Amino acid sequence: MSSQTVPATHFSELKSKIEQRQARVAIIGMGYVGLPLALLYSERSFKVTGFDIDERKVSTLNSGGSYIFRITPAEILAAREQGLSATSDYAQLKSMDAVIICVPTPLNEYHEPDLSYITGTAESIAPHLRAGQLVVLESTTYPGTTEEVLVPILEKGNKSGLKAARGEDQGEKSFFVAFSPEREDPGNQTVARRDIPKVVGGLSPRASELSGALYGAIFNRTVPVSSPAAAEMTKLLENIYRCVNIALVNELKLLCLRMGLDIWEVIDAASTKPFGFHPFYPGPGLGGHCIPVDPFYLSWKAKEWDFRTRFIELAGEINVNMPYHVMDSVAKALNQHRKALNGSKVLVLGVAYKKDIDDLRESPALTIIELLQQAGAQVSYNDPYFPEVGRGRKYDLQMKCAPLENLGQYDCVLIVTDHSDYDYERIVRDSILVVDTRNATRGIQSGKIVHC
Ligand SMILES: NC(=O)c1ccc[n+]([C@@H]2O[C@H](COP(=O)([O-])OP(=O)(O)OC[C@H]3O[C@@H](n4cnc5c(N)ncnc54)[C@H](O)[C@@H]3O)[C@@H](O)[C@H]2O)c1
Structure with a gap:
């Protein structure tokens, strides 16, 4: 059977869950990027589970506390009432519909990309991956990371032979992948987070559509681009533009x-x-x-x-x-x-x-x-x-x-x-x-x- 003839069940199920705000959202990395994102989804009635390897963050969130100055415990408590919880147990990923990765991407001592947080996260996700899930990387990184680094680990590390959907392909054993850069400007009170247009690039047209719907549920505008690499490059262009102009002045x-x-x-x-x-x-x-x-x-x-x-x-x-x-x-x-x-x-x-x-x-x-x-x-x-x-x-x-x-x-x-x-x-x-x-x-x- 050709992949095109397989009914698009995974796609339509997830799309409708997102539209009805029934999709369970997992956010991996509850730091400066992940926690505010979790709050945005909670505000729009999505049930969110935050995953973090830092047990102190997990227990602070589960007891209604905050560890980020500009986020008040009242905001965490309001999100908890919407079902926000935190965990370090990756086995809980099985019940999630969308998985958004917000882990650090620093430089190593030789000033080279340190992707160990992304690869570590991908290795932890892979055994729990299920067909029809959407995985989105948000960590800032070089063009090619999603396709060349994240996807191969996810495909190799799961025992069910799941493959990322590419092109028009959307077989029964596929999952969806996209990249969407975080563009927040910490401390900036003039632009509300949901007013910052969200760039999204899927590995397949359906991954683009699903990630567009996922972010469209919390952001006022989404900006689709043709691939994860184009979305990765967009973020770098923005930051290089700032870096070069600051150096100039x-x-x-x-x-x-x-x-x-x-x-x-x-x-x-x-x-x-x-x-x-x-x-x-x-x-x-x-x-x-x-x-x-x-x-x-x-x-x-x-x-x-x-x-x-x-x-x-x-x-x-x-x-x-x-x-x-x-x-x-x-x-x-x-x-x-x-x-x-x-x-x-x-x-x-x-x-x-x-x-x-x-x-x-x-x-x-x-x-x-x-x-x-x-x-x-x-x-x-x-x-x-x-x-x-x-x-x-x-x-x-x-x-x-x-x-x-x-x-x-x-x-x-x-x-x-x-x-x-x-x-x-x-x-x-x-x-x-x-x-x-x-x-x-x-x-x-x-x-x-x-x-x-
Ligand atoms: N902070 C910003 O303003 C900002 C803006 C735009 C983009 N970004 C990008 O977003 C990404 C995240 O940045 P951040 O500022 O939120 O980092 P952060 O250090 O505040 O948070 C990252 C979180 O990920 C957790 N983590 C690390 N490995 C993990 C794993 N394997 N499983 C689960 N959790 C894990 C850490 O414990 C930490 O809580 C980076 O790529 C950064 O470049 C950040």
């Missing part, structure tokens, strides 16, 4: 400082152009799980095609150097006060990688603190989102948040992350010297401020 900032020009004034003026210009802003270096990491997924993959992604490499070089520029600027500013960096007391304001969020990943503040310490400075920090900073993948600081008082005791207050809660007027008034990497003191007239 960072480089121009260094030139402006040398020329005695104010880059912020220049960007504001350029932003008045009603077309052809989108503002990006300089800073102390790139942070977060995405922008400093994702572009290198593509440069790695490009090598397979004998291709060098020079913009990515150049942008990386400029952005990586920004924390060093910050350290030099602090040293110069202290020098103006006849002080050496060695032995000076420096208070770093803000360690999160950007304002108003509780995320430290790849934060340039961590590098800056380490550089200042290596130069002999006595460094303290304040950040309302972090009572302490311990040990992470690339740092080991073991520091506690210093109170935001008696600022005159510090030789320099260094603004690294411009949280909205800070009273910058007071900070400048009470400090001896303020080095500002974010233009947070904009509009405050004081000889104590050094922009860098």
